[in-house]
Amino acid sequence: MLIDYKNATIRQDDGSLVLEHVDFHVNEGEFIYIIGRVGSGKSTLLKTLYFELDLDEADNAMVFNHDIRKLKRRYVPALRRQMGIIFQDFQLLSDRNVHDNLQFVLKATGWKDKEEIEQRISEVLEDVEMTEKTERMPHELSGGEQQRIAIARAILNKPKVIIADEPTGNLDPETANNIIQLLRNVTQTGTSVVMTTHNIPLLKDYPGIVYRCCGKHLELVTDDYNKIMMLSDDTDSSQETYNSGYEVREDLSV
Numbered sequence: 001m002l003i004d005y006k007n008a009t010i011r012q013d014d015g016s017l018v019l020e021h022v023d024f025h026v027n028e029g030e031f032i033y034i035i036g037r038v039g040s041g042k043s044t045l046l047k048t049l050y051f052e053l054d055l056d057e058a059d060n061a062m063v064f065n066h067d068i069r070k071l072k073r074r075y076v077p078a079l080r081r082q083m084g085i086i087f088q089d090f091q092l093l094s095d096r097n098v099h100d101n102l103q104f105v106l107k108a109t110g111w112k113d114k115e116e117i118e119q120r121i122s123e124v125l126e127d128v129e130m131t132e133k134t135e136r137m138p139h140e141l142s143g144g145e146q147q148r149i150a151i152a153r154a155i156l157n158k159p160k161v162i163i164a165d166e167p168t169g170n171l172d173p174e175t176a177n178n179i180i181q182l183l184r185n186v187t188q189t190g191t192s193v194v195m196t197t198h199n200i201p202l203l204k205d206y207p208g209i210v211y212r213c214c215g216k217h218l219e220l221v222t223d224d225y226n227k228i229m230m231l232s233d234d235t236d237s238s239q240e241t242y243n244s245g246y247e248v249r250e251d252l253s254v
């Protein structure tokens, strides 16, 4: 198991409670969605996974077999290197082109051999179908293209887990589908993906394990990829419309 939280309590730095009694598990190659209303704690849960926020109240809190309750800060970079992190706003370095964005990460994570660096950059750009855009600056790319580069950057070091905080939030529905398809492809290599989303229709088109943040708890909605096809929109309350134009209902039930 790559990530194993049992009965974890997640608080902000100011001590305010975000989620309690959290049981959350990630195995190799899994595709996991975290859904839930605005402010329900999705991003905060992710922050504990990539050590942006401490988690010390739990019966168990393991990431890559390290007990993160006792983790010394000096071990964080080595663990983060085994993760790829993707944000809604891409967070590419705006002052350098696509190639140099990727090269920067490889150099920062200890790659030295020039040929190997070039080879790896070509491979990941091929994976995300962006080989033509190597020389482009981030501002010369569309949102979907920038997110492709963010994915390329996230997979450079063949991470065990990709953590993506609303990676399709700024994208039109078709581009969002392409991005999710790319992330699904990544799981074929054994990498797991944990992503937050408000885009509920995605769940049916690209099934995965679904958790929901709700009322300071994290519920497992389904861990059966097949069952997700039966997720019902036919519920009685809590309709919300988001920027994507989708009408979504967050109180999905199986």
Ligand SMILES: Nc1ncnc2c1ncn2[C@@H]1O[C@H](COP(=O)(O)OP(=O)(O)OP(=O)(O)O)[C@@H](O)[C@H]1O
Binding pocket: 012, 013, 014, 016, 018, 036, 037, 038, 039, 040, 041, 042, 043, 044, 045, 213
């Ligand atoms: N740095 C912070 N310090 C204190 N409280 C915070 C901080 N960041 C977020 N919060 C609060 O923690 C709660 C959970 O926020 P979080 O960002 O995890 O929600 P979310 O489910 O990701 O929301 P969204 O769907 O809008 O991204 C909210 O009440 C939010 O106001």
